[in-house]
Amino acid sequence: MESNRPSRNRRRRRLLAALAAFVLPISMATTASAPAQADLPPDPEGWNLVWSDDFEGQAGSLPDSDDWIVDTGTSYPGGPANWGTGEIQTYTDNPENIGLDGQGNLRITPRRDSSGQWTSARIETRRADFKPADGETLRIEGRIQVPDVTGQEALGYWPAFWALGSPYRGEYWNWPGVGEFDIMENVNGIDSVWGVLHCGVSPGGPCNETQGLGDSRACPGSTCQSAFHTYSFEWDRSGSTSELRWYVDGQQYHSVDQGQVGASAWSDMTSHAGYFILLNVAMGGAFPDGVQGSATPTGATRPGEPMVVDYVAVYETGSGDGGGDDGGGDDGGGDDGGGVDARSTIQGEDYQEQSGTALETTSDSGGGQNVAQVGDGDWLRFDGVDFGSTAAQQFKARVASGAGGGVSGLVEVRLDSRTAAPVASFAVGDTGGWQNWRTVPANMDAVTGSHTVYLTFSSGQPADFVNLNWFTFSTT
Template sequence: MSNPPRRKRSLGWISVIAAALVPTLIAIAAHASVPSTPSGWSLVWSDDFNGGAGSLPSSANWIVDTGHAYPGGPANWGTGEVQRYTDSPANLSLDGGGNLRITPIKSGSEWTSARVETRRADFKPAAGRVLRIESRLQMPNVTGSAALGYWPAFWALGAPYRGNYWNWPGIGEFDIMENVNGLNSVWGVLHCGVNPGGPCNETTGLGASRACPGSSCQSAFHTYRFEWDRAVTPNQLRWYVDGQQFHSVSQSQFDSGTWNAMTGHQGYFLLLNVAMGGAFPNALAGSTPTSATVSGRPMLVDYVAVWQSGSGSTPSPTVTPPPGGVDARSTIQAERYQAQSGTSLETTTDSGGGQNVAQIGNGDWLRFDGVNFGSTAATQFNARVASGAAGGVSGLVQVRLGSPTATPIGDFAVGNTGGWQSWRTVPANISGVTGTQTVYITFSSGQPADFVNLNWFSFGG
């Protein structure tokens, strides 16, 4: 669901669009809670979409995309889709019954709809484990000519896409569920490598499709699942609908550079949206939407959940510390953590460029292994921070050793610095530290809003 020209599918669907059908009312199944965590697995993250009717999804979990593009990104979200995304409850809201509704609406000549993405961008299995990403949802309940141009999707993009927007498809894309034009079919697709061509046959991608089991995709809820398996060699990617596998891709199909570019970064963020028109629906039906396309048929999302095999939910290390550890008195880049919770990465405008850790709020943390303080005690902590938090919103940046719940050895408070890329270096005194330590940078606030970005830190004294 992203980036410059694509979605020219050649997956065996040479379909004749059926004659117009009388639209049917949406059959809403009873809300189902996030399934119990299976034995041998751990829950990494989930959202059950419980809340009052008409409210937006949790801002702690989701970013709402608006407009026709990311700022500085490709027009029409890189796919040629025609709608404008909004945060209006008419397009995006909870239904009060445990579902999220994403509803395309035509007003005059304009289509509007909605697109959300997880704040977390670190969904990735640890080495030797399996990551399972799943949603129970109902596609827009519309078929035939009335459905032309509808393009619902549940998918994932590589985290380095945030703030860049021109590195697709190398950073990877997993289309867990795609559908167009009201066809009773789910597509699962991998995008990678280079565009056009490359090992993922861009702009088409490596994909497969099948009809939904039992009831059609449009008339009922179905469960769509993607698994990233690092417990087998070579690694595998697998797609399922209602527990039935219909597509798989093996690491052995790719050169090491392509695979590493797609899997070697910190992980993925998840997206839900309903586009209107664009390359994929147009490839099967000509120019869409048409005058026959009806407005107002929502995609209903019951839950989204991520599990990992084994115990614990911490993503695999993104960076291995060098032999001998990291010099505590050097400039330690925040994005070079070995594990984290609750944050994401973005391109920084601070001196030196690169990335900073972003979207940091209460309870988030970063872990740095093998930080070598030597035999002379370090007594000061310096951190490069920025904040665009609202007035009155602030929090603490803390240093802990050995555990994210250990007693802090030092901290400082930070509030709005003038913007999320308005950087300043803040010092703090810490209890004297020697030897080689596992350092946790933790973040504490009395409210749920994000309050700080972190670019780098160092120790002195």
């Protein structure tokens, strides 16, 4: 839940890349064959960048904590042991296991100590709301080289690039119903990429759990291990039936449509706020063991071979950016242009303009930031909020307050002008603390079409009275 504004460094790099493409087309062709690239590729035609990380930074440093959570240990607190898959390593935040390489890449490296214990690393995006707007398509993409090890020395290696449904955070026992998109999995050094959907119930169910609905193919041109390849996943909501698609280097090799899964399971995995993205290298577990037909890793497995990630990016078709962020956040909130589905989870800090507020780190589920220090007369502006042709009739917001002393006020929704009559509002008082969050619903006038949305705050008192994390609109 970071700002939508790209960092100054990324803006500069994109400008330089554009100039290089104009002035030196021959050097661009040379760069394309290099093992890693210094910047994100240009946005594909017809797509808009929602969020990205190109892993620029000092060698040995962790990925940006504003964008990523580093998982540690052998499970989530209270969650299934061994991350629910039987993998045998312990995840750490040790630079020997995870870090930037100073050349625009992230490296996740499994290690084995003198006692035979394995360590590795796993990260997940703070944002957990990646989801296409109605009528649009979302693409999650990464340019990755899996560990360059094959044969007996590769047994147990399990690099993955994937996404989990947001309700999994804090619950940890609702898999596979919340949905899982495995964008790239590779095991045991085999020259093959697997793309898999997990959904429904386990075992069995519409997604054939615990196996899932998957397919695989060899990497084009060069092996998955010997070179970078671009792995992509698309969630298409543009047609009468939604579809999921998997690609490697732009070549589609797998798809699943809504009809294959059924209405109930599809709704369970798509009706929540969205998905968060993960990168990890596991060692051993159900998948590599199942492919090998015996336990992995073995004494022959060679430690120290990294998965190298050049970039991760999320795109969406259409005019919107899904309420998202294209990777920065150094300017303390704000967005370069707006454009968001009214029915998505709109993060408070993704405003285009504000008055009187501040941002702070939130303890609410999903992490990130919330809008703070909100008092009488303050406001936030969100451009291009698309309500579509079906009228929205309810407004919900995630709020907290530690005002105490009987201080309270109104959270109001106004369209296209800060002085327009509110179309929705609710009152909020002390919730027991500035990070003690409540989701408050309010009925609203029927709204269709695209609008500039203003959230205004009034109390008639000088004291701050509310914090805001996110809001959304719905038909009921």
